[in-house]
Amino acid sequence: MTDLIAPPRSNPFAADKIVSAATQFLVVAAVLTGGYMLFVTTQGNLEARHIESGFTFLGHEAGFPIGDSLISFEPADSYGRAFVVGVINTFYVSVLSIIFATVVGVVMGVAQVSRNWLIAKLAEIYVEVMRNIPLLLTLLFVYGVVLAGLPSVRRSIELFDGGFLNQRGLYLPRPLPLDGFGFVLAATVIALIGAIALIVWARRYHDRTGVAVPSARISFGLLFGLPLLAYFVAGAPLDWELPVLKGFNYRGGLVFRPEFAALLLGLVVYRGAFIAENVRSGIQAVGKGQREAAAAVGLTPGRTMQLVVLPQALRTIIPSTTNDYASLVKDSSLAVAIGYPDMVSIGGTMIGQNGQAIEVIGMWMAIYLAINLVVSLLMNWANLKAQLVER
């Protein structure tokens, strides 16, 4: 009788399996054929219209200048290098925006659920205003305000010795490392390792004995104190290149241009509003009983937020915030509107000079995809960590 209740053996040649396998095969074949035909038609059309195709142009001289670059770039450099400059700029502004938008989002999200009426309302107004205005308008507005609000070069605001603020940007002294600066770097690395080790040890010690060690404060002191000590022991091995007014502009030093500042600010305040909503909804999703229980064991409201509510809220916050980060990276392409040379702006110039739109668009898509896949991977990993907290 046992034979009767044995599970049915899976037979790869059963009729329904064959049908489903055949269907899948046909779908894949149709997609591949479609893709191939698209490719052939495109090639044919490009040839018929005498339009060059392929990526050889990346090696040709670009010929156009780029105003804001983190790596050196001259018009005599190649299109490929120009595009790399754009990719770096996109990446740079995206990463900084993600960091600041997160800070703004968390602060505003927590403020929205604050018991202080004024703070809660102000945060709510911020969120409602920012997320209901198109980002392009916010950017144009911020850029306009930045330019209109700052003085001309001749009337620069001197913030401190060697720090100037004007319409052309924020000019700061550039640190130039001298001999012995490696000593300071080494001290920084040692301090960093020490701080991490201390925090890990303190947590284990606390779990074992229940005695709290003020590890945060100590490592903070360590992080700043040790490099500073090393700096003075090594005889202050740092020179400063000051920006100097020469001709039309300040030369030398570090400069943050208004386009960059406007883009960063616009992205941060806009995306920060969305993240604030995620944080608010995440906090409110944590059961009221959790907070009451925390209050019952005598935790202050601040400690309750830090130890009980936020860790649980993270589970709802992280997945939706991943989407916001991905949107932020894509939104950075609006840089073209305010003259910041991001990847889309530089790629656009390349299309204008070359007419090879398909190749450049393909490159844009590949880079955005790559950046966002990395963001996704990191966030999924963070999500996994947050989920593990669940008991």
Add this chain to the structure above:
Amino acid sequence: MKKILFPIMAAAALMAGSAWAGTLDDVKARGQLNCGVSEGVPGFSIPDSSGRWVGLDVDMCRALSSAIFNDDDKIKFVSLSSKQKILAVVTGQVDLTSRTTTWTMKRDTKEGVDFTAIVYFDGQAFMARKELGLKSATELDGATVCVTSGTTTELNLADFARANSIKFEPVVFEGKKEAVNAYKSGRCDALTTDYSQLAAFRTTFPKPDDHEILGDVISKEPLSPLVKHGDNQWKDLVTWLLVGLISAEELGVTKANVDDMKANSKNPTIQRMLGVSGDYGSYIGLEKDWLHKAIKATGNYGEIFDRNLGLGSKLKMQRGKNALWSQGGLLYVPPLR
């Protein structure tokens, strides 16, 4: 996102198979001419206060529409950014682009378009504030310069800097308006684009006299309408229409006297031009009196210039290089015969 979408649409159009009917047949069947123009350059192509497109480039399309339909307004104007102007023609979104576009070898041979006839001889120049007291553009070493992307302007700027061993700090904008606004707000020491456009934009400033256009013209910018590569009939039509408008000025045929000339002129060239003798219109797929219709609607080249850029306009520009060859300019067209 519109700006990003456009090239994608264009790319999609390239990926699709398309029939290669003649553009003229398409235009006639559609009953409308699709004309690519700028996003708003005073004197060349800009909507007036009632929303009607006006300008030198616009009038070229109006003349064309008149020659085909005997109506100067059977046109859909499509506003294109620098980046879009070539793709829009290649993909057939517009039948021609009449948009201050410089005729270069690469565009003509490698980008799937053909240029027709030069409608304006321009050159790139710089505008700066008078208070700087500049005498030449070579004194702009280290200056911040506002530019528009996707144009020959960017390349000329870089070449000029290299040739004179000076350095500029460029701020590159997608649109002309943004570049002009950034210059006005003081973000840049100088604004660079074609001379004619600098002059045109300056008239829109609150205090035009505070700004000067520096004498150095750093490039040759022969501006020409462009059509899709490979449609010779359409290219011939556009080319000879422009030739016709310039010939009309040479012969003194104007909007006001064109009817009279057609009825009474004994000049065989004028008779050929206006369809009294011969059938030159049929060579380009149009009716006998194609040029008569065009001149009746827009006037000859000289009238178009005066109305949009010259003394009859706010810009008050001299004809300069854009005068007829017989008056010391560069306009010299092949004979209509």
